[in-house]
Amino acid sequence: MRLHTMAVVAAMAGVVISTTAATTCDVTVSDPHVVVHLDESAGQTPEAVEVEPDGSADISFSAAGQVARVTLGGQVQVLGRLPRTGNCPVAGAPSSMGLARSSDGALYVLDCTGDANTGVWRISRGQAPVQLAALPPSGFPNGMVLDQLRGQLYIADSTLATVWRVPIGGGTPVAWATDPALARTSFLGANGISLHGGAVWVGNTDHGTILRIPMRPDGSAGAVQTVASGLGAVDSFTFVPGTDLVLVALPLADQIVLVHPDGRVRTLLTAADGLSGPTAVKVSNGTVYVCDGAVLSHIDPNLLVAHIDY
Template sequence: MTRREASMKKLFKPVAAIAATAAVIVSAPSASATTVHARPVVTHVKTVAKFDFAAGDVAENITINPDRSVTISMVGTAAGKRPELVRIAPSGHRTVLAVGRQGDGITGNTRGSDGTVYYNVWSADASRAGVWKLPPGGSPQRLAALPADGLPNGLAIDPSGQTLYVADSQKSTIWAVPVSGGPATAWLTDPALAIEASAPVPFGANGLRFHNGAVWVSNLSKATLLRIPVTATGAAGRIHTVTSSLTGVDDFSFLSDRSNVVFAAQNGPNQVSVVYPNGTTETVLTAADGLASPTSTAVRGKQLYITNGGLNEPHDPKLQSGTINLGALFAH
C-alpha cells in the first residue's frame, strides 16, 4: 500500500476518528473557549446541490465566481472513483471543468482575475502531482510540480495575482508557486504546520487563504488556525496562533475582504464555527442544520456556502447555503 493509499484509507474512515484529535490538541487560552451561539448566526440554510458519493463526489473545496456560480473540487474516493473539478450554477446545474485520473485527488482550488482556475492534484504519480491551471476556454495543464509523497491541500492566490500558496498536509510546508510558471519553492516549513504525532488522522496544514497581507492556514491535527504575515520581501513573518480550539478543522473563509472574522468548517465534529479576531470561537451550524462532514466555506455578501463531503453514512455530500445574520454575529 502506498503512502497516498494509506492516507486515503484513513480519510474515508468514519470521521468520528477525526474528532478524537480533541484529546491531543494543545490547550487553548480561555479566550478561545468554544460556545454555541444563543441566536442563530446563519439562517435559511438550504441545499443548493446534492452530489453522488459513490461516483466520487466528495466535495472538498469551493471558490465563488463573479457570476455567483461556484467551483468545487470533488476529491474522488478511495474506491478509485475519478476526481472532478465542477462548476455549480445558482440553479444547481453542474458543469464538469476537468477530470482527474483514477487514483488521483483534486483538492484546493482558486480563481485568477482573468478567470483562470487553479487547482491542486494529489497524486502518487510524480508526473501529475502539483498545481494545475485551466485557462478560460483552454485545457488543463500542470503549472508546477509538487512532491508525490506530499498532500497539496488548501490553495490561494495573492491579491497581485502573481503567487499561489499551497498548504501541504504531509510536508509541514506552505509552497509558493509563481503564476507565470516556474518551480515551487518552500515558502515556509515549520512545526506549527506539522502533523501532531498522536493524531488519529495524518493531516497537518490543511485549509489556506491569503487575507489582509497574510497567509492564513489551518492545521487539522493540532486544531489550530494560524496567521502568517507576508513581509515586504515576500518572506514569511512570525506565525501567530489565532485559536487552538478548532477540532477537526478543514478549510475556512472570511466574512469579507476587510474583516478578520472567520467561518471554519470542522469535519470531525460536523459543525461550522465562527472565529473572532480575539480567538474566541462559537459554533453556528451543526448536523441539525444538515451538515454532513463539512469541508470548506465561502462567503459572498451575506451568503455563506458550505461544501459537505458526506464521509459518514448515509453519505450525503452536498452544497449548502445560508444567510448570515450580522446582528447575531456581533452580539456575542
C-alpha cells in the same frame, strides 16, 4: 481534506485566538438549504469551493478528479478532469484538492497523485487542464489560496509541513514556509489556507490550530505564530469579509463555527441544517457557501448555502 481514517473529533474546548485587531460585529445566518445533493458513487465528494460573479460555485470533486460548476439552481457542469494516476499519500487514491480562482476567470486546482502529476493545474475556459508546476510526489498538497496582487499561489502541504509558493504563470515551487507547527502528528497537518491582513493563515488538522505567517516586505515568510487552538479537526476556513471573524469548517463535528478575535466560538450551522462533513466554506455577496464531503458518514455529499448578515 478527506478524513477517511479518523473516527471521532475532539470536543471543542479551550479555544484561544490572538490577532492584531479586534472586531466587535457579530454574524447571523438564516435560510440554510441544500442547493444540490451529489453522488458519492460517481466521486462527487466536494473538497474546495470558489464563487463565480453570478453566484455559481466552482467545486473540486476529490474522488472524481474533477472541477465542476454548480449553479444556485442545482445544475452541475464538469469544467475539467485531472489525471487519475498513482495514489495520493494518506488518502490512498488520486485526489483533486485545493482550488483558487483568478480575476480573469482561470481556475487553479491541486492534483495529488503520488507521482509526476502531483502539482498545480490550471483550467481555462474551453481548454484542457494544464500542469503549471509539479510538487513533490511524497507530499499531500491540500489547501490553496491565490495572492492576486503578487501573482502567487500558496499551497498547504499536509504531510511535508510546508507552505509552497508557485507563480500563477508557472515555474519552480518554492518552499515558502516550513515549521513544526505545520507538521502532522497522526493524519494531516497543514490543511486549510487563507490570506488576511498581510499574512498567510494555515489550519493544522491534527493540532486543531490556526496559524498566522506574516509576509515580509520582500515577500518572504515571517515567523509562524499560533493564533487559535483547541478547535478540533479543522479543515477549510475563511474570514468574513471586512472583519477579523473566522468561519471554520469542522468536518468530523458536522459544524461551521465562528471564531472571534477574543477567543469566543459560536456554532453557526450543524447537521440539523443539512451539513454532512463540511470540507470548505466561503462567503460572497451575503451568502455563505459550504461544501459537504460526507467525510465520515459517506451519506449526502452536497452544496449548502445560507444568507449571512454581519
